[in-house]
Amino acid sequence: MSTMPENTQRVARRAFKYVNRLMLLNWRLGMGPYISFWPHGIGHFLLLIHTGRKSGVQRRTPINYAESDGDIYVTAAFGQHTHWYKNIVAHPQVEVWLPDAWWQAETEDVTGSAHHTTMLREVLKGSGFAAYMAGINPHTMSDDKLNAATMNYRLLRMRRTTPCIGNGSPGDLIWVWPMICTGLLLLVLYRFVRQGHYDDSRN
Numbered sequence: 223m224s225t226m227p228e229n230t231q232r233v234a235r236r237a238f239k240y241v242n243r244l245m246l247l248n249w250r251l252g253m254g255p256y257i258s259f260w261p262h263g264i265g266h267f268l269l270l271i272h273t274g275r276k277s278g279v280q281r282r283t284p285i286n287y288a289e290s291d292g293d294i295y296v297t298a299a300f301g302q303h304t305h306w307y308k309n310i311v312a313h314p315q316v317e318v319w320l321p322d323a324w325w326q327a328e329t330e331d332v333t334g335s336a337h338h339t340t341m342l343r344e345v346l347k348g349s350g351f352a353a354y355m356a357g358i359n360p361h362t363m364s365d366d367k368l369n370a371a372t373m374n375y376r377l378l379r380m381r382r383t384t385p386c387i388g389n390g391s392p393g394d395l396i397w398v399w400p401m402i403c404t405g406l407l408l409l410v411l412y413r414f415v416r417q418g419h420y421d422d423s424r425n
Contacts, residue, residue: 245284251398266348268294269319275312286352288344294318294327294380295341299356301374310378318380319392327380339365342377
């Protein structure tokens with residue numbers, strides 16, 4: 223994505239902003255474990271909870287990831303201009319919602335490390351269509367071409383420190399589902415009763 227023209231980058235950022243809002247809502251509704259049902263097509267997602275470097279307010283951002291030896295790897299595709307990346311540089315302590323767990327983690331920029339290309343490739347494989355939108359095929363590109371196409375990307379490693387419990391957990395809006403189901407049931411019953419009255423009036 224950092225290889226895109228500046229105008230295209232702005233459009234992509236705006237599009238991902240709206241997609242991220244929808245992804246966040248799905249996580250909060252308890253659908254997080256099901257979002258990554260097709261990693262090669264849609265992507266493999268976690269939800270990153272980070273602290274605003276200026277506001278100090280918690281931010282939530284869905285991002286693609288890969289795992290290796292218990293560590294979590296993510297990439298900032300817009301490089302050092304990525305807003306959540308700037309926040310993490312200022313506040314490396316984060317929380318992550320994984321499909322099956324909720325952790326506190328310590329984040330480190332490992333761009334240029336010995337395993338940079340290997341782990342970046344794995345993250346991009348787990349980004350689904352987003353990598354292809356940037357003109358990158360992580361399954362077939364050589365290391366040299368991959369590195370050239372992602373020269374401005376930042377690779378970050380998250381090391382889990384403490385499991386989280388309590389308020390603010392994934393699925394904190396799951397209580398909405400019973401209300402929705404109840405509302406739909408009442409609507410069906412209402413339409414059924416109205417239809418019955420209508421049929422009676424015609425007889």
